[in-house]
Amino acid sequence: MNRSIPFLELAPMHADLADELKAKFAKLLEKGLFSGGEEVEALEVTMQEFLGISHVIPCANGTDALELALRALEIGPGDEVIVPALTWVSTAEVVKMVGAEVVFCDVDTDGLIDIKQMENLISPSTKAVIPVHLYGKMVEMNQLLRITRSMGIKVIEDAAQAFGAFQQGKSAGALGEIGCFSFYPTKNLGALGEAGLLSTQDPLLEERLRLLLNHGQAQRDRHEIIGRNSRIDTLQAAFLNVKFSCFKAWQQKRKALAKLYLDHLQHLKGVVVPSSILQSAHNAHLFTIQTDERDALKAYLGEKGIGTAVHYPLPVPVMQAFGGEKDFPVASKLSISTLSLPLHPYLREDEVRRVCEEIQLFFSARLG
Numbered sequence: 001m002n003r004s005i006p007f008l009e010l011a012p013m014h015a016d017l018a019d020e021l022k023a024k025f026a027k028l029l030e031k032g033l034f035s036g037g038e039e040v041e042a043l044e045v046t047m048q049e050f051l052g053i054s055h056v057i058p059c060a061n062g063t064d065a066l067e068l069a070l071r072a073l074e075i076g077p078g079d080e081v082i083v084p085a086l087t088w089v090s091t092a093e094v095v096k097m098v099g100a101e102v103v104f105c106d107v108d109t110d111g112l113i114d115i116k117q118m119e120n121l122i123s124p125s126t127k128a129v130i131p132v133h134l135y136g137k138m139v140e141m142n143q144l145l146r147i148t149r150s151m152g153i154k155v156i157e158d159a160a161q162a163f164g165a166f167q168q169g170k171s172a173g174a175l176g177e178i179g180c181f182s183f184y185p186t187k188n189l190g191a192l193g194e195a196g197l198l199s200t201q202d203p204l205l206e207e208r209l210r211l212l213l214n215h216g217q218a219q220r221d222r223h224e225i226i227g228r229n230s231r232i233d234t235l236q237a238a239f240l241n242v243k244f245s246c247f248k249a250w251q252q253k254r255k256a257l258a259k260l261y262l263d264h265l266q267h268l269k270g271v272v273v274p275s276s277i278l279q280s281a282h283n284a285h286l287f288t289i290q291t292d293e294r295d296a297l298k299a300y301l302g303e304k305g306i307g308t309a310v311h312y313p314l315p316v317p318v319m320q321a322f323g324g325e326k327d328f329p330v331a332s333k334l335s336i337s338t339l340s341l342p343l344h345p346y347l348r349e350d351e352v353r354r355v356c357e358e359i360q361l362f363f364s365a366r367l368g
Contacts, residue, residue, distance in 0.1 A: 005342055005351050007307030010185055012346045014192070017242060021192070024238040035231060039238040046244055051171040053179070053199040055206035058232035059213050061194040062160040062182025067094040068198060068230060069156045069178040070128070072208045075100050079127040084113040085315040085331035087132045091158050092316045100127070104317040106328045110275055111288075111338070112139045114330070119147050128154040133162035133172050135311070135340075136188070136285030137276065141167055141175040156180060160196075163189050164251055165283040172283075173199040178209070183240060188254070188285055189247050191236040250345035254284040257343055257352050261287050264356035270363050286311060287343040289359075293366065294339050300362050306355055309340040 014021065028034065040058055047056040059065050075081060077099040083092045085104045095102045103126070105118045111134040118129060129148055131139040141157075148155050155176030159165075162172035163181050173179020179199035183191040198209050208225075211218060216227030258277045266273045272290040276282050288311065291297060298308050315331040316322055326332070341355055 002305060002354065004305035005307060005347075005355060007309050007340070007342050008186060008344055009346055010190075013344075017246070020242045021239055024242055025235065028235060028238060034234050037234050039234050039241060040232060042241055043232075043237045046241065047197060047199075050244075051174060051199060053171060053174045054201045055199065055203065057198040057200075057206060057209050057213065058237060059196045059198055060230040060232060062180060062184065062196040063090040063094065064213070064230040065180035065182070065196040065198050066090055066130070066156065066158060067097055068209055068212050069180055070094055070098045070100070071212055072205055073128060073154050073156070073177065075127050075154075078125065080123060080125040082113075082118055082121055082126060082129045083316075084111075084130075084132050084134075085317050085328040086111050086312060086334055087134065087158065087316060088160070088312065089316055089319070089321075090160075091130055091132055092322060095130075101125075102317075102322065104315075104322075104325065104328065106330050107134075107334065109272075109330065109334075110137060111135065111331075111334055112137065113144075115140065115144050115147070118144070122147075122151060122153065126151075126153055128156055130156045130158050131176070132158040132160075133165060135274065135288055136161050136165055136283040137274070138162060138165050138167045138172050138281040141170075145175065154178075160184075161187065161285045162283055163187060164247065165281055167281040171199075174201070177202065178205060183236070188251065188283055189240065189243060191243075192239045193233065193236055195232050195236040195240060246345075251283065253345040254343060257347055257349065258284045258287055260349060260352045261341065261343075261356065264353065265289065265359065268360060268363060269367065271359070284343065286340045288338050288340050290334065290337045291339065292337060293362075294337050297359065297362055298339055301355070301358060304358050306358060307342060311338065311340050 079100040080103050081095045082103045086107045092102045106114050113131050157176040157179040159172040159179050160182035165172045181197040183195035212227045213230035216223045216225040317325040
């Protein structure tokens with residue numbers, strides 16, 4: 001009987017790193033240091049060097065990063081923020097949380113914000129755009145920035161899924177006013193809990209972001225503005241420092257597995273494979289395919305012991321919390337046709353081949 005293939009396995013990764021992770025935990029336990037300190041400082045240095053961004057600020061999670069970015073840019077009531085219709089809810093949620101209005105924009109066939117439509121949605125109240133580098137593929141930022149910069153509109157990059165993606169030598173999160181990353185455990189670089197990161201090239205924005213995430217205080221008990229607590233946990237910073245040493249090797253494995261998927265599936269009738277996943281502007285966070293048989297294929301693979309996932313089953317504006325607006329044809333089409341296949345550094349090549357073989361068998365039976 002064939003072994004089941006889960007969509008994602010985190011346990012083997014952490015088993016391999018268990019000794020180093022436990023040693024970090026023991027060291028911090030002995031020191032009694034659980035907020036700030038050397039591990040957070042080391043993470044900042046590592047992220048600055050890897051991302052090539054002047055200022056990086058670790059924070060509690062990716063959602064907080066987005067909200068803090070809006071607050072740092074002083075976006076609030078009376079302002080509009082353009083957001084893609086297909087994304088994780090946080091991208092739109094934070095706009096509401098700061099009191100601004102969400103303006104949803106349809107996406108292109110890759111699930112990225114439709115830049116031409118975005119331009120048509122700009123109004124005198126538009127203060128920011130949040131392009132989402134969905135599934136790890138970067139939005140065409142030069143094209144987007146040509147529009148926004150000429151109009152004084154701020155750009156907050158939602159790079160939660162795009163750590164390790166580079167466009168023309170520049171990292172995701174390095175092109176807009178502020179970049180926002182997530183280190184949720186399922187990401188290409190994940191903590192052992194919640195963690196996030198903000199990035200900016202602007203020293204004034206860096207100063208404001210650091211104030212906002214630490215109760216508005218530059219030094220203890222000196223509160224300059226109204227802020228909140230979104231500091232990264234020292235343990236999570238330490239764990240990220242351990243895991244980052246493996247990141248480049250993990251990325252190489254992801255790309256190799258993605259190529260294997262492409263070799264087997266790119267000519268299969270009834271399936272659309274992700275575009276440019278092997279290029280540097282895609283970090284291969286997810287390997288998504290599009291098919292009109294999505295739900296039937298997902299059920300079939302499940303019967304064969306192969307785990308898959310749906311990202312995302314509903315466009316955000318369709319959800320009750322955002323008014324149920326439905327006029328987003330491309331996002332709606334992608335939400336019912338996109339299926340994520342297993343892709344992670346501990347997936348074996350023979351497992352990818354088996355997934356592909358089952359998909360081929362499924363479509364052969366459908367067409368046969």
